[in-house]
Amino acid sequence: MNRVIGHLRPRITLQTLDRGQGLLGLKPQGKLAPRGDSVTLAQFDWTYQTEAGHHWQTPAPTSILHKRPQPVQDLPGTGGPVVQLLRDLAAEADAMDLVWEMGFVPLEKSTFQWRSPEHRPALDSVWTLAQEEFFGDFWADQIPKLQTLGWSVVVQPGFAHESVPVERWRLVVSTESGEVLGKEPSSPLVKPERGVQKLHLPAREGAWLLSLGIEIDGQPLDLAPLLADLLRRDPRWLNASHIAAIDDLALVSLRAPGGKRIDAPAAPLKAIISAMVDLLTDPRRQQNQSVLRLGAWEARRLDALRASLQEPHCIGLHNAWQLEGDLGLATLATRLKALGAPQAVAAPEGLQVQLRPYQLEGVAWLQ
Numbered sequence: 001m002n003r004v005i006g007h008l009r010p011r012i013t014l015q016t017l018d019r020g021q022g023l024l025g026l027k028p029q030g031k032l033a034p035r036g037d038s039v040t041l042a043q044f045d046w047t048y049q050t051e052a053g054h055h056w057q058t059p060a061p062t063s064i065l066h067k068r069p070q071p072v073q074d075l076p077g078t079g080g081p082v083v084q085l086l087r088d089l090a091a092e093a094d095a096m097d098l099v100w101e102m103g104f105v106p107l108e109k110s111t112f113q114w115r116s117p118e119h120r121p122a123l124d125s126v127w128t129l130a131q132e133e134f135f136g137d138f139w140a141d142q143i144p145k146l147q148t149l150g151w152s153v154v155v156q157p158g159f160a161h162e163s164v165p166v167e168r169w170r171l172v173v174s175t176e177s178g179e180v181l182g183k184e185p186s187s188p189l190v191k192p193e194r195g196v197q198k199l200h201l202p203a204r205e206g207a208w209l210l211s212l213g214i215e216i217d218g219q220p221l222d223l224a225p226l227l228a229d230l231l232r233r234d235p236r237w238l239n240a241s242h243i244a245a246i247d248d249l250a251l252v253s254l255r256a257p258g259g260k261r262i263d264a265p266a267a268p269l270k271a272i273i274s275a276m277v278d279l280l281t282d283p284r285r286q287q288n289q290s291v292l293r294l295g296a297w298e299a300r301r302l303d304a305l306r307a308s309l310q311e312p313h314c315i316g317l318h319n320a321w322q323l324e325g326d327l328g329l330a331t332l333a334t335r336l337k338a339l340g341a342p343q344a345v346a347a348p349e350g351l352q353v354q355l356r357p358y359q360l361e362g363v364a365w366l367q
Contacts, residue, residue, distance in 0.1 A: 003072065006048035006056065006085040010095040012146065013043040014135075015156035022119025029111040032130065040135045040160060041107070041126040044099055046092055047152065048085055050075075056085055059125045060096060062106035098149075102142055103129055135161040136261040140253060163253065163261035168215035169223075169268055212272060216262060226254040226262070227273060237273050246270060 017023040018038045026035040044060035054075050061069075069092070073085045104127040114120045129135060139161045143153055155162070212223035230252070236242040246252075248267035256262055347355045 002081055003084045003086055004050045004052065004054075004075075006050055006073075006087055008088045008091045008095075009047050009049070009150060009152055010060075010146075011045045011047050011057075011152040011154060013045070013154040013156065014040065014139075014159050014161075015043075016040045016158050016160040017121075018158075019115070020158075021121055022115040024113040024115055026107070026111050026128075027113060029108060030105070032105055032111075032128070035128075035132060038132065038160060039128065040132060041123070041128055042104060043124055043126050044095075044104075046087075046095070048073075048087065050083075050085065054083065054085075060092075060099060062125050062127075064100075095151075098146075099127070102138070103134070105130065133255075136163075136255055139163060140261045161260055163263050164216050166214045166216065166262060166264045169213070212276075214262070214264070216256075216260075221256060221262075223272075226256060227269070227276075229255050230269075231273070231277070237269075238277065240274065243270050243274055 016038060017040075023037060023039060025037050026032070026039055028034050045057050046060060047055070047057040049055055056073060056075055058069075058073075069087065069089065071087055071089055073087055075083045075085050106125060106127050109123075112120070112123075129138060140163055147153060212227070213220050214223050214226075215221070231237050233255075236246065246266050248265070248270070250266040251263045252266050252269055254262040254264055
């Protein structure tokens with residue numbers, strides 16, 4: 001009988017199941033809440049290889065109460081005398097501790113809800129995280145650490161949480177009537193030297209809806225909720241000097257609904273957030289609202305944003321901006337510039353104090 005030392009390499013296999021595989025969702029299990037029809041699963045295996053190239057593997061135990069495994073394992077199919085593999089039980093225990101530390105929970109077969117028995121795929125012991133959204137951060141933060149520790153990482157087709165790059169940026173401007181005019185930018189514009197100003201217009205004249213978007217795998221995705229989430233997570237984006245200090249070429253991780261991570265270059269994000277931070281952080285704005293409602297005299301703000309986004313360092317080779325509604329915006333901006341500074345207005349009736357000129361300008365801006 002021959003005994004050989006086995007070299008352990010833990011393996012994690014990731015897959016996302018949905019209705020295409022017949023999954024309707026997960027029922028509650030312990031601290032796990034019910035989950036919809038998109039569920040990401042992880043499978044953990046201890047894989048061994050000997051110096052002679054023999055392989056053996058076993059699923060990771062799903063209970064902390066499991067019986068201590070045997071330190072020796074017979075290797076089948078060696079083509080000769082029985083060969084026994086010496087397992088590294090200490091390394092297996094360390095890997096198992098790491099699985100629990102990462103927050104994985106083993107799933108019972110009864111937790112799954114299938115469309116019908118014949119649609120149920122063959123699943124070994126599988127695990128999941130407490131929330132589907134957690135897999136985005138897990139992929140971005142934990143997978144590189146596992147690879148550094150020597151783990152094997154296998155991703156099945158359809159895994160929903162790989163970080164993906166932005167392919168195209170979209171800035172869509174429309175009037176409140178819903179009319180949209182389109183124009184593809186052909187040359188950079190000169191960045192306005194003056195800051196964005198607001199002027200007074202009659203009610204509802206020149207009112208705008210702004211929709212920010214990105215394109216991922218050919219599909220459009222609303223950007224405003226992603227930016228609002230970024231502002232909540234990273235306070236640097238609330239400070240102008242901190243925003244300016246961020247490298248234009250840095251990659252910023254955005255979190256899409258469902259947990260998908262999106263890698264976006266910092267330069268266009270800096271331009272957008274610098275111009276729109278007050279709108280993105282408005283407490284009256286609903287969390288997942290994709291359209292930003294702009295006041296009547298916001299055209300100059302949009303014109304400045306448009307110019308910033310078309311600077312070479314924001315466009316890049318593969319991140320061209322698609323501006324929709326640009327023609328109408330440019331027309332209104334030209335009209336506003338011709339009007340000049342905002343006209344003074346009278347103080348509101350019943351006000352018991354005298355307003356200074358700059359305060360009256362503020363009242364005109366609010367109106």
